[in-house]
Amino acid sequence: MRCIASVLVAFALAAAGAQAQQGAGDVVYVPTPQVVVEAMLRIAKVGPDDTLIDLGSGDGRIVVTAAKRYGARGLGVDIDRYLLGLANESARREGVADRARFVEQDLFQTDLSGATVITSYLLPEMNLRLRPKLLALRPGTRIAAHDYHMGDWLSDESVTLDVPEKKVGNPGVSYVYLWRVPATVAGRWQSGLRVHDASVDGEFTFTQRYQSIAGAAKIGSAAAPMRQASLSGDAIGFEFEVAAGRGGGPVQYVYRGRVNGKVMEGSVVVRDRAGTSTQAWQATLLAPAPRDD
Template identity: 60%
Template sequence: MSACPGTLRALLAGACAAALLLPQVAAAQGGDAPYVPTPQVVVDAMLRMARVGPGDYLIDLGSGDGRIVITAAKRYGARGLGVDLDASLLALANDAAGREGVAGLVDFRRQDLFETDLAPATVITSYLLPEMNLKLRSKLLALAPGTRIVAHDYHFGDWPPDERQTLRVPEKKVGDPGTSYVYLWVVPAQVAGRWRTEVAAGDGNAAPIELEITQSFQAIGGHAVVGARRVPLHGAHLQGADIHFAVDVASSGTSRRHSFRGRAAGDAIVGVVSVREAGAWRERDWRAARVAAPP
């Protein structure tokens, strides 16, 4: 694919034309996006937003001169991988890693980003065009819940970011000149469907609760069926594998709010439910099993 197809030219707002004029923009060899380095101040903001730490393994998709991976290693002790198709950029990245003393933590490979195994990543960074992001989206959504994805300027279609930041970057000449947008997404667990759970009621009997959870990316909602009553899930929230919501359970003539917190893994959720009883919060272990996938 050409480094500067029409849509790409339109989206990077002249990045390829600017390649003729600016040392900071260059047509990459054989890639799907031109080489435009992320300004260092934006790299710093991306890594802060992703809360990168020494336990992380960061993959930069289209790593250019390697600055994102190298900064993550140097500043936070993170391991990292950069993939790019451009041999001269890979040579720059490897030289810089040696100079900065992080060659033992990072690796740069000549590899198509669409064919890269992303499963080991805890953090993924992207400064790619929206259609490239979209092409990657289903692969990213299938990663381990909690994986952070941080992108410069471009989004993933209708997958809403969990966090966003706008930065004034006077030296930036491409995209939206003078401004950079940084976005964070946390890969959500897939929790849609029908779940069966039980909590001990105040009178000592186990009350079966069925949950119908709906999901659109990280946004969840739904209702619970407790006995013959259908009640809404209050404050339903999902971040990565962490889920919480509250259900009002009627028992012996009183309604008690049950606050559920748990971690989802496949077809199970394990956690704790807090119930207000006799003026105090009581916590009990809670498990749920998915009994039906979403229709």
């Protein structure tokens, strides 16, 4: 299916190329309609603290808009010199040449490590080729793509836009996808907790496929599967309920936190029949496990 889709996409983009478009390399030049550019920057919540890289920057519209409207710094890479000329000229014309740069570079060789936001309008197979490099970026890095997916790495958010003027790719419609690079949490974590003035050992075990996580928790000798486990960039949340609270009822634990390498920390709300308390928590990685992606 994907193969057929890719061929159709390639054909559509190639047809666009026939309309006197410039562009070279792995995909012809088709500009993202301005309304879609705005949607990509909005879904990625681009702001003045961001450094954006557009992979295959064409006439520079994504980087220039990010700099002009949202105050971001931006870098566009392309291998078409004519388009790079247009992009640099546009940055000068719009008064953002100090924040919007365009360089001749193969997008597969580009150093992405300084980016907080990556944007692209590339073929699905190019997205797939880039995927391992994107997944290795700092957790929380946002990736906004026009029209094309990342295979089985499902997006965190998406919007569909009616774009009547769009004649290629998916005519009349654009899909905008957002991924947040997930932290790695697969493995066994150890965490202490105070329950009714007593110190209790806790242990969490997570499995992970991209940003999708599941797990189990042990508090003292009580074990329970996690519910509503979620991971968005470095933000983690999970809940579980164990029996035998004071008074014999269930105890609910609601964890929220941030992952930073081998440490995660945040606050946990503990609820039982005796009441509700909130406390800080920290967990350290005991034994990493392979991710399923």
